[in-house]
Amino acid sequence: MDRLSVIGIVLAIVSLVGGSILKGAGLASLWSPAAFVIVILGTIAAILVHTSPAVFAHAFRIVKWVFSPPASNREALIEQIVEWSNTARRQGLLGLESQVEQQDDPFLRKGLQMLVDGVEPETMRRMLEIELENREQQDLAAARVFEGMGIYAPTLGIIGAVLGLMAVMKNLADPTKLGHGIAAAFTATIYGIASANLFFLPMSNKLKTVIHGSSGEREMIIEGLIAIAQGENPRNIESRLAGFLH
Template sequence: MDKLSVLGLIIALGAIAIGYSLEGGVVSALFNGPALIIVLGGTLGAVMLQTATSTFKKTLSMSHWVFFTPNYDIEKAIEQIKSWSHKARQEGYLALENEALSHPDPYAAKGLSLLVDGCSEQKLRDTLEIDLMLERDRLLESSKVYEAMGGYSPTIGILGAVLGLIQAMSFITDPQKLGAGVATAFIATIYGVGLANLLFLPMANKLRQRVEQKMLYHEMMAEGVIAISLGESPLNIELKLEAYRTERPNVVVE
């Protein structure tokens, strides 16, 4: 679990609740079912309207990356690449066929398969770079979905406030009910702005960060496989991949 994400959300919500209480407000008054339905439903519907089905499903499947981040040991990955290099130098590229078939990461498995098939260094590099670029673009679409939700949410909140005011005007002759109705109407605006800035936009930025971490991992795997194709020694490969080790000790994989 990403404790920083959880802690940040708790601090943000807690600060708002405590500050509102210190001003004399009642926190329970901020909970309003109809307003929440309008904001969440309207935001979700607008995003679904503009998003492809495959992208929307991918976004849902990636959402847990924000709070639950599987870590991958780069140190272990470098040692694995070194062992591949050692085996390839001793037994040839065909000795890596079982590794290509059993590796859990499809990107690394494809690189090994191309290596076993005897692709040239340039073809291997071009193929892996294209795959890396396309994968980055595909995964970043998920962060854009949350960005869109952060954009729609405040506007839908204002829409909810207007609808609430329209309803409140029906109590124009009853000042007590009118005041309560107006207060309730503005809760929709709070939901819209709050969800955008406390949840949707931060989630978009965190997902973007996770995607870049995963791309860094795949970039390292590509450099390792390409180095093997050039016949470099395990020691030289380790030195080449040293920068990945020092910059990001742990990164995300899907």
């Protein structure tokens, strides 16, 4: 669980609610069905047009990474790779065959299988790097869905405010409705700017950080497996991979 993300979301809500109360606007001023329809549903509509169904679905599969990113323990992974290199030196690459099915990570399992199968190191590198790049591009495209929502939401907030002011203009003859109408109009602006800057854009950036971290770990896996395939000394492999810890 990413505690910072949870704390951030809680503080974002507190800042909106608390700010509204401290400013004297009250909680009721934050609720506007019309603003919700224009800004939130409008943002969803825009992003549906903006992106493909596959990317949109993938975005909502990985959104959980904001709060619960994939488990990562690079130190333990380096120890595992060094252990494999020792096994390969004693028993040969076929000695690692029993390890293949024990791997939960499909990328690591595929690389280890290629190592056992005796694939040439450079061929292995090309194949794994292609898979790494494709996976990273898919994940980044999904993260950009929330970035797109953060771009559209403020504009739709302005549209909501303009529509609200248009409604106010129709009631200029009744001064009792002006204050409430203007306040309701600007609620849409709050929805747009707040949702973009407190939720959508931070979520997109957090996902990008997680994705780059996962890619870095896979690069470490590639370097480790290639080093084993080339028969490097386990101590040298450990020293090389230690650079990925920083």
